[in-house]
Amino acid sequence: MPTADSEPGASLSTPIQIRAAVAGDAEQMANVHIHSWRETYTGLMPPGFLTRMTDDRMRDLRGANWRRTIHDADDVVCVAVHAGQVVGFASGGALRPHTVIPGDYSAEVYTLYALKSVQGQGLGRRLLSEVAKGLEERAYRGMALWVLASNPTRQFYTHLGGAELGQKIEETPFGPLTEVALGWRHLDLLIRPD
Numbered sequence: 001m002p003t004a005d006s007e008p009g010a011s012l013s014t015p016i017q018i019r020a021a022v023a024g025d026a027e028q029m030a031n032v033h034i035h036s037w038r039e040t041y042t043g044l045m046p047p048g049f050l051t052r053m054t055d056d057r058m059r060d061l062r063g064a065n066w067r068r069t070i071h072d073a074d075d076v077v078c079v080a081v082h083a084g085q086v087v088g089f090a091s092g093g094a095l096r097p098h099t100v101i102p103g104d105y106s107a108e109v110y111t112l113y114a115l116k117s118v119q120g121q122g123l124g125r126r127l128l129s130e131v132a133k134g135l136e137e138r139a140y141r142g143m144a145l146w147v148l149a150s151n152p153t154r155q156f157y158t159h160l161g162g163a164e165l166g167q168k169i170e171e172t173p174f175g176p177l178t179e180v181a182l183g184w185r186h187l188d189l190l191i192r193p194d
Contacts, residue, residue, distance in 0.1 A: 014083055016123060018130050021077040021089065023070050028086035029079065030063035036113035044150050046174035076134030080114060080123055088114030090127035092135055092143060101144045101165055105183045107135045109145035124156060125192070132190040144183035157182045161189050 021029065034054045041050055052058070070077055075093035079086045090112040095105060109131055114123050135143055144165060147154050158164070162182035170177045184190055 016080050016082045016087065016118060016121070016126075018078055018080050018126050021066070021070050021079045021091075023067050025079050025086050025089075026066035026070065027063045029066045029089050030059050032086055032089060032113055032115060033062050033111070034059050035115060039116045040113075040151065040153070041148070044148055045177065046172070049172050049174035049177075052174075075110065076131050076138070078127060078130040078134070080118070080127060082118065087118045088123055088127055090131045092131040094140075095144070101181050101183060103142070103144075103165060103183060104185065105142045105144040105165075107140035107143035107187075109143055112145075124153075125160065128160065129190050129192040132184075132187040136187045136191065141187060142183060142185045143187060144181055146179045146181055149178040149180045154180060154182070160184075 037050065037054050045053075066077075069075055069091070075091050077091040078089065080088035090109065092107055092109040095101065095108045096110075101108075109128065112124060112127055112131075114127070132143065145157070145162075146168075147157060149167060162184055165181040165183050167178055167180045170179055
């Protein structure tokens with residue numbers, strides 16, 4: 001498995017495959033989730049909040065949540081696998097009830113994470129495309145997501161045509177976090193041909 005110390009965007013000797021997640025992926029997804037948070041959010045989130053969101057207790061909770069989510073099959077969940085190891089994943093489904101996004105967006109991307117060691121090779125776009133495909137098959141037309149305003153990946157989403165729709169401030173015990181909503185009115189803008 002590529003490590004966090006690998007050069008980002010380094011060429012991999014075997015291709016990365018994208019497939020639907022299965023319950024057996026849950027632990028590896030939780031590890032990628034935790035590791036990606038540490039790689040991405042260090043310096044962008046209050047340290048105490050980041051520590052709490054990436055500790056062993058949270059890893060166990062994330063693993064259990066992913067097992068349940070995959071088993072329930074209400075959401076679209078896909079993984080990126082390299083050499084038998086999950087190195088990224090994405091998920092989406094119906095717009096969550098507590099999420100207020102202006103416009104006609106009935107679906108939401110809940111997660112999109114990839115280890116830094118495999119970034120820079122189009123993996124994020126492929127994962128987002130798979131989620132969009134799955135959502136389109138379920139008759140959704142447009143989707144949105146939330147990203148930290150200070151997160152550099154914000155430009156990744158706008159480069160893929162995501163329009164800024166508004167922002168919110170999330171209060172945490174460690175201070176406020178500003179998030180920006182981005183959206184695509186038509187899922188076919190994100191779906192790559194096979």
